[in-house]
Amino acid sequence: MRHIAIIGSGPAGYYSAEAAQKKFGDDVAVDIIDRLPVPFGLIRTGVAPDHQSIKAVSRRYEKTNLGDNVRFVGNVTVGEDVSVGELQELYDAVVLATGAPNDRVLDIPGSDLKGVIGSAAFVGWYNGHPDFKDLDPPLDARSVAVIGNGNVALDVARILAKTEDEFAGSDIVGHALDGLKQSKVEKITFLGRRGPHQIAMTPKELGELGQLERAIPVVDAEDFPDLGDDAMLEPGMRKSVTHLRNFQIDEDGAQHKPIEIVFDFFAMPVEIRGDGKVEKLIVERTELDKDLRSIGTGERYELDCQMVISCIGYRTPPIEGVPYEHGRGRFANTDGRILPGLYCVGWARRGPSGTIGTNKPDGFAIVDIIAEDIGSGSNKEGRKGLDRLFDARDVKAVTFRDWKKIEEAEIARARDGSPREKFTDIADMIAARD
Structure with missing residues (x-):
């Protein structure tokens, strides 16, 4: 035996x-x-x-x-x-x-501020994991930064943006559903170090983002390479990038839903600031080297936000x-x-x-x-x-x-x-x- x-x-x-x-x-x-x-x-x-x-x-x-x-x-x-x-x-x-x-550590200044949450904790909270039932994320935040360009980041944004009716048939736990019903979130920003051709988001999950009742995904057309370059991608990635292209900003920039989900590509978070809690995120613009690795350009800007959810991997x-x-x-x-x-x-x-x-x-x-x-x-x-x-x-x-x-x-x-x-x-x- x-x-x-x-x-x-x-x-x-x-x-x-x-x-x-x-x-x-x-x-x-x-x-x-x-x-x-x-x-x-x-x-x-x-x-x-x-x-x-x-x-x-x-x-x-x-x-x-x-x-x-x-x-x-x-x-x-x-x-x-x-x-x-x-x-x-x-x-x-x-x-x-x-x-x-376990979450991979977000190793930047200010990552210990209240309102900085790892994806393992946030996902565990809305999925009813006993370790995270008392997380109490700041859902009174108007703006949320989601660091990462993978499917977990998509899950986090989708859950934040859904209406109560859209959770029908799901097994989201009651305490999370009650909290999300009171959410004040108006803007969710994905931050990714590289560009649309380097995302780790799969077509099905990206497609779901475009079908939300009260949220609209937005991508800046200037972040894309030439359309012909999409032909070099493998089929699954090509489908994902096609979704992103469909999310490009309208010519007049008008948005018609109460929640905006923004894809901020070539963006590297370098510092989180706030008086005891998250108030803003300092971001550095990046570019790709010949090996498609992201490198900082030195250009920095501020992103106002009251919650940061880090979806950068696990250990x-x-x-x-x-x-x-x-x-x-x-x-x-x-x-x-x-x-x-x-x-x-x-x-x-x-x-x-x-x-x-x-x-x-x-x-x-x-x-x-x-x-x-x-x-x-x-x-x-x-x-x-x-x-x-x-x-x-x-x-x-x-x-x-x-x-x-x-x-x-x-x-x-x-x-x-x-x-x-x-x-x-x-x-x-x-x-x-x-």
Whole structure:
């Protein structure tokens, strides 16, 4: 029998468990360990609440968990309730699938002012992550700067700009919806160091921005290269740039919706100023060198804003005793191998890149490597040893059956038209299980 522990119950963790089921059949026991009492990680607390079709992938993960050889072990903090070293003693393979839940630091003066928020915190707030339920973003802000030109930045702007009716069918949590209904936001500005041809925004998400009821996206025509240059782009990027071209300012500059979403390209934030809170952002104009890297021009200007949301990337949190690449924000590894018996997968392996689907081949690849390394397994205790350790420490793990009770309670408390109203407090989740 092979015993595998997977730390993290997001896409990378579940695809790895599915791969182990298919690779080893009944001759494997997989424990998926998560800090929260609820599974699915990024799908639950990272994917935008108005993208329910993407969240539906959790049904695939649920099928994986219904097999006898895969077990969800929630409400367990690795490093407190059990160490990585202890797991290595109990399991033939330990796979770190922790994702990259921490914001990359916005390293400019004034980034500690009130009103500067990382995207992980803001997304966690409107998605009901227990760590961020008390965030209280300053939604009385008239102007918001969103730093970044990727899909997370698009999510943030879209959520800020939507009307209450546009959230119908979503699972945005009640406290966020109530806050957004009182929002005073009139202008949202995307700041990107490079130009329209270098964005990391995908066509579908950009297209949604042009369909908002009360917001209009705006791009300055002077930021674009010649139209003929679009032909050099790969098809997906070409579609994205076509959306941007359709957002160009009308000749008279007239806007006809109460919220303006401005794309400010070739713009590098250099300082945030304010008396205890955000009041303005100092921005430096950039240009591209021959390698398409952005470099400052020395030309600076002020952007009045009362909230700054930084969407500049994520990092995997280090774990004591596990080799880590601080420059890349991921675990040090070679093709997923960290140390004998210790592996990583997904964003924890490659950094925050790719889509949810990218984690599927990644999960299957790491299981092939594990199979090569551990053979037919060993006489390690696996989950029996983990349960014995938990009994000794009075650790009360949450099972997948418990999670289904929590889910039923969330569905029962949903507002009209919403699939669920998530619990944002761990104690409430545990109470729903009991």
